[in-house]
Amino acid sequence: MNRRGRWLLSIGVIVTLAVAVILWRHHSFTHAEHQTSSTRAPMSERSLYQLESAWRTDADRSLRLRELRGHYQIVVLMFTECVGICPILVKQLQHLQTTLPPAIDASTRFVAISIDPDRDTPQVLSHYRQQMHLDSRWTLLTGDSIAVREVTAVLGFNYAPGPADQFVHSSLVSVLDPAGSVIHQQPGAADMQDIVRIIAADKERRADLSHASSLRHAAW
């Protein structure tokens, strides 16, 4: 092979290799993305259950928020040493729990998320459950400060450390639908029965939707 031929051949080799590497990178890239999007596909774009943060329950079990799927979740942010609104809110929700119509009761759960990662260990939360007589329909969660910052930032809940080991904070009740989207928020002092009406209306809407889709199936 003459000098020019060798030169052309080496250029050819380089170009082929480059193209191969680019194609391979592109393929592995799109493949990885495809996998992520398919595992996330069924979730609504606004679902809180997209948050990947790790939490611990009062039974010291690790939990991702998406494990709360399948029920309406009534969410309250609190800390166990709160001497202000938090215990009142929890008590009000407990009272609400006793007044729920059976159909709503069956599809509704409660979540109390601590904003005090330093003091509210799973053990402390477990004690809190006993003290407040919270039944198995309540999930009690504690996480690290970033997890708390993230979920509060999404819910629009403001808080900061305050004097006497207390937090100054909003008082807020949020309702998530079974897929994790916020369908209702209200200040703690508002009428808790609104929550029942909102969940009932949402259930009805879903029932209508699935009825309509089964009719369409039948027609086909």
Added chain:
Amino acid sequence: MKHAARSLLLMAAWCCPCVQAAADPSGPDQVRVPAGTYIPFLRIAAGPDQIPVRSFFLDTSPITRGEFLDFVRDHPTWRKSRIKRLFGESSYLRDWHDDLDPGTGLDEPVTYVSWFAARAYCEAHSKRLPTIAEWERAAGSDSRVITPPPERHIATPVGFAMGVPAPDLPPPRLNVGEVWEWNLDFNSALVSGRASSSGTASSLFCGDGYRARNADDYAAFLRYSLRSSLRADYALRNLGFRCAL
């Protein structure tokens, strides 16, 4: 053939992501903010007067559109067509023509970015968003008394409210005042002073005015009220960010 081998090596270096230079954590684009204190703008009864702030590094300027373009190239989930609504509202990167086309102004601060996107950018560079305490420490909000601004300032509230580097910062110069900026703990701003307050109504701008440490500091009023009204998915025309370390 020797030539070809060298070209191959170069090509391999170009293709392998691990060879790409990592961002220097304390390069010329960062200023070292010495340890100091932060005096919260809003008083909390019996709360601490001063909060110590440890020494940290802060980007001298907000992240630019060009820098954010590099980021979305490498992290497709943060492109404008891909972002999930939970992590960025519909105005996210609104002024970009396309996923990878920010148009002109590559050196200008990127705006229309959510808190989640800003956080992800900083994390991808092994940094984080500055906290309010850090930001206020560096921007020296306590270093001068600000009287209500003359009319001409009202036209650019950002430049007025965000433009005061602390006097004790070493070089390079800190550039503030072009855009509002995200903080890691933005939602700790301007909450009511009473734990038993009901809802957000009492934490509105005027409602909390009585707690201001310096009622003349109109700039701080603006900063705190903006932060307290944000949500993590918001993407606003003049809201950008910088990273800290």
